[in-house]
Amino acid sequence: MNKEQKIDIxxxxxxxxxxxxxxxxxxxxxxxxxxxxxGYKTIFEAVIGIIHLELLDENFLMxxxxxxxxxxxxxxxxxxxxxxxxxxxxxEDYAVNNSRKSIAGxxxxxxxxxxxxxxxxxxxxxPEELKLGDVILVRPGEKIPVDGVIINGSSSLDTAxxxxxxxxxxxxxxxxxxxxxxxxxxxxQVRVTKVYEDSTVAKVLDLVENASSKKASVEKxxxxxxxxxxxxxxxxxxxLAVIPTIVxxxxxxxxxxxxxxxxxxxxxxxxxxxxxxxxxxxxxxxxSRQGILVKxxxxxxxxxxxxxxxxxxxxxxxxxxxxxxxxxxxxxxSEAELLEMTAVCExxxxxxxxxxIAACWKxxxxxxxxxxxxxxxxxxxxxxxxxxxYNGRKIYFGNAALMRDIGADFVEATDMGSIxxxxxxxxxxxxxxxxxxxxxxxxxxxxxxxxxGVKREIMLTGDRLEIAEAVGKAIGVTDIMSELLPGxxxxxxxxxxxxxxxxxxxxxxxxxxxxxxxxxxxxxxIAMGAFGSDAAVEAADVVIMTDDISRLTAVMxxxxxxxKICRQNVVFALVIKFAILGLGAFGLATMWEAVFADVxxxxxxxxxxxxxxxx
Amino acid sequence: MKKSYKLENLDCxxxxxxxxxxxxxxDGVNECSISFMTQKINIDAEDEKFDDxxxxxxxxxxxxxxxxxxxx
Numbered sequence: 001m002n003k004e005q006k007i008d009i010x011x012x013x014x015x016x017x018x019x020x021x022x023x024x025x026x027x028x029x030x031x032x033x034x035x036x037x038x039g040y041k042t043i044f045e046a047v048i049g050i051i052h053l054e055l056l057d058e059n060f061l062m063x064x065x066x067x068x069x070x071x072x073x074x075x076x077x078x079x080x081x082x083x084x085x086x087x088x089x090x091x092e093d094y095a096v097n098n099s100r101k102s103i104a105g106x107x108x109x110x111x112x113x114x115x116x117x118x119x120x121x122x123x124x125x126x127p128e129e130l131k132l133g134d135v136i137l138v139r140p141g142e143k144i145p146v147d148g149v150i151i152n153g154s155s156s157l158d159t160a161x162x163x164x165x166x167x168x169x170x171x172x173x174x175x176x177x178x179x180x181x182x183x184x185x186x187x188x189q190v191r192v193t194k195v196y197e198d199s200t201v202a203k204v205l206d207l208v209e210n211a212s213s214k215k216a217s218v219e220k221x222x223x224x225x226x227x228x229x230x231x232x233x234x235x236x237x238x239x240l241a242v243i244p245t246i247v248x249x250x251x252x253x254x255x256x257x258x259x260x261x262x263x264x265x266x267x268x269x270x271x272x273x274x275x276x277x278x279x280x281x282x283x284x285x286x287x288s289r290q291g292i293l294v295k296x297x298x299x300x301x302x303x304x305x306x307x308x309x310x311x312x313x314x315x316x317x318x319x320x321x322x323x324x325x326x327x328x329x330x331x332x333x334s335e336a337e338l339l340e341m342t343a344v345c346e347x348x349x350x351x352x353x354x355x356x357i358a359a360c361w362k363x364x365x366x367x368x369x370x371x372x373x374x375x376x377x378x379x380x381x382x383x384x385x386x387x388x389x390y391n392g393r394k395i396y397f398g399n400a401a402l403m404r405d406i407g408a409d410f411v412e413a414t415d416m417g418s419i420x421x422x423x424x425x426x427x428x429x430x431x432x433x434x435x436x437x438x439x440x441x442x443x444x445x446x447x448x449x450x451x452x453g454v455k456r457e458i459m460l461t462g463d464r465l466e467i468a469e470a471v472g473k474a475i476g477v478t479d480i481m482s483e484l485l486p487g488x489x490x491x492x493x494x495x496x497x498x499x500x501x502x503x504x505x506x507x508x509x510x511x512x513x514x515x516x517x518x519x520x521x522x523x524x525x526i527a528m529g530a531f532g533s534d535a536a537v538e539a540a541d542v543v544i545m546t547d548d549i550s551r552l553t554a555v556m557x558x559x560x561x562x563x564k565i566c567r568q569n570v571v572f573a574l575v576i577k578f579a580i581l582g583l584g585a586f587g588l589a590t591m592w593e594a595v596f597a598d599v600x601x602x603x604x605x606x607x608x609x610x611x612x613x614x615x
Numbered sequence: 616m617k618k619s620y621k622l623e624n625l626d627c628x629x630x631x632x633x634x635x636x637x638x639x640x641x642d643g644v645n646e647c648s649i650s651f652m653t654q655k656i657n658i659d660a661e662d663e664k665f666d667d668x669x670x671x672x673x674x675x676x677x678x679x680x681x682x683x684x685x686x687x
Contacts, residue, residue: 212650223632281652
């Protein structure tokens with residue numbers, strides 16, 4: 001609590017004490033004392049408001065309402081209006097500050113300083129002073145100030161503040177380090193590759209801070225509503241005080257003035273105006289705690305209405321990294337022999353399939369040296385594969401067409417992905433299947449999205465139909481648009497958008513690297529695996545820092561719950577306010593109910609909003 | 616030109632909405648958004664009028680809440 005808040009609470013307590021004594025003794029002066037202690041500032045502001053002709057100012061309206069109650073001889077009620085108004089203000093202030101702080105805490109990723117090494121000496125500088133090529137020291141426990149490359153040392157990094165992932169990442173010489181992560185164990189020497197403004201930490205902070213400038217339509221509705229609500233209620237109050245007095249004469253004035261004052265107490269739309277942005281802000285904050293950056297509350301709102309998910313295949317549903325999925329030797333050769341033979345012979349090829357077979361062999365065998373010794377007479381057979389002499393024996397590696405050419409006795413494999421068949425001049429030796437890996441949790445995530453109400457899941461890919469279908473089968477997606485050229489992905493997305501309802505929204509999920517136009521065209525573009533990729537952070541509306549696909553359900557849940565909280569607040573506040581206004585107009589409500597409709601509703605709505613912080 | 620500034624002592628959400636509306640009406644302002652939660656003002660105004668706009672914006676803000684200031 002800051003100093004101002006402490007003063008406010010002291011005033012509230014003193015006023016409440018005087019108020020209680022007033023009740024106990026029935027002494028009028030204690031009520032006046034309580035009133036002035038609680039309300040002197042409000043009254044002062046009201047006077048200034050009159051000078052500026054700001055007659056719809058809250059301070060002015062509350063002052064008039066409480067003075068009106070005093071005039072009607074309702075001293076306890078007049079004090080209550082002022083006192084609870086202060087309590088409400090205090091609470092609003094406290095709640096808002098608290099959520100600001102807790103979200104600022106989440107985003108505490110900027111390093112306070114950097115240790116620059118110059119001429120063998122170390123100096124402490126502001127991260128913003130670092131230049132490209134500078135060398136900095138990062139000690140265990142310190143945050144990485146800017147993006148860079150490790151030139152000396154190894155350590156593990158805590159990336160949780162950025163990615164929401166609790167597992168530390170191991171890094172060593174040559175690895176890139178991302179600003180905002182925390183060095184946990186070893187001393188690192190890092191060469192700066194990006195100045196502060198271009199570093200991840202600056203981009204992420206900028207994005208989170210500006211998220212609330214893109215307002216959701218519920219927020220716009222509330223501001224618009226507030227704009228008309230206060231003048232309307234105040235207008236009614238004036239009419240209530242004046243018209244009956246004219247009709248029924250002066251004797252009716254006191255009674256109708258009291259009813260008018262009830263209107264003034266309820267004339268502030270605070271509960272709505274605070275709680276809606278507060279919930280959205282808290283929702284965006286909750287998402288960033290899980291490594292999901294939402295660039296505007298409007299996207300959170302759109303996500304809650306999503307019924308169609310379109311996915312890019314490679315790099316999103318799959319890892320985009322090819323790996324050996326099956327080694328199937330024919331008779332007379334072991335799995336390991338087949339793998340070694342293929343890896344060694346294909347070492348000269350720069351085809352990505354060859355690289356993934358080599359990687360698999362390195363992983364499995366102790367002999368990680370790809371000796372080129374036994375391979376001679378190497379030929380690439382365009383579009384088919386290769387042939388070479390391996391330890392003097394002629395061997396063919398390639399696709400089914402090659403096997404047919406050499407007349408090998410083989411059966412075509414049905415595995416997903418690309419198949420490398422191996423045969424020598426007499427015998428077929430087997431095959432190795434290489435495929436893009438489907439991401440962990442992919443099928444579960446897609447199933448769960450359906451449970452959350454997503455009606456359509458589409459796969460968009462430039463890949464061949466049979467590969468797309470194989471992936472689709474593994475993860476349960478049947479809606480497939482394949483063999484799309486980059487430009488056609490946007491067209492495909494347009495048809496999907498056209499097919500959905502007016503109120504529904506479409507999400508496109510991509511890796512953000514080569515699908516920027518599609519991300520931009522979708523109602524909500526989500527980029528995955530964006531940790532350290534600027535392009536993705538820029539192109540998307542929602543950025544998932546890790547490549548954990550299950551975060552999609554997390555962000556959907558957050559969006560749904562946040563919007564639900566907003567709706568609850570709007571409905572609750574409006575129903576109570578209008579109900580008490582209605583009762584008040586007919587003389588069925590007292591000032592006490594009015595105070596509840598104002599302060600009580602505001603407090604309840606704020607408490608409800610704060611639930612969005614913990615989603 | 617689009618710029619973003621911090622607002623000091625922005626105490627009430629309704630005031631933020633009032634300020635936003637008033638600034639949006641200033642001549643030369645294309646768009647203005649005030650975020651009560653982050654206490655920031657994003658203002659998009661024509662380049663040649665920008666300085667005048669900022670003066671008028673501060674006036675509009677002061678009219679709603681005397682203590683509130685744009686921090687440049």
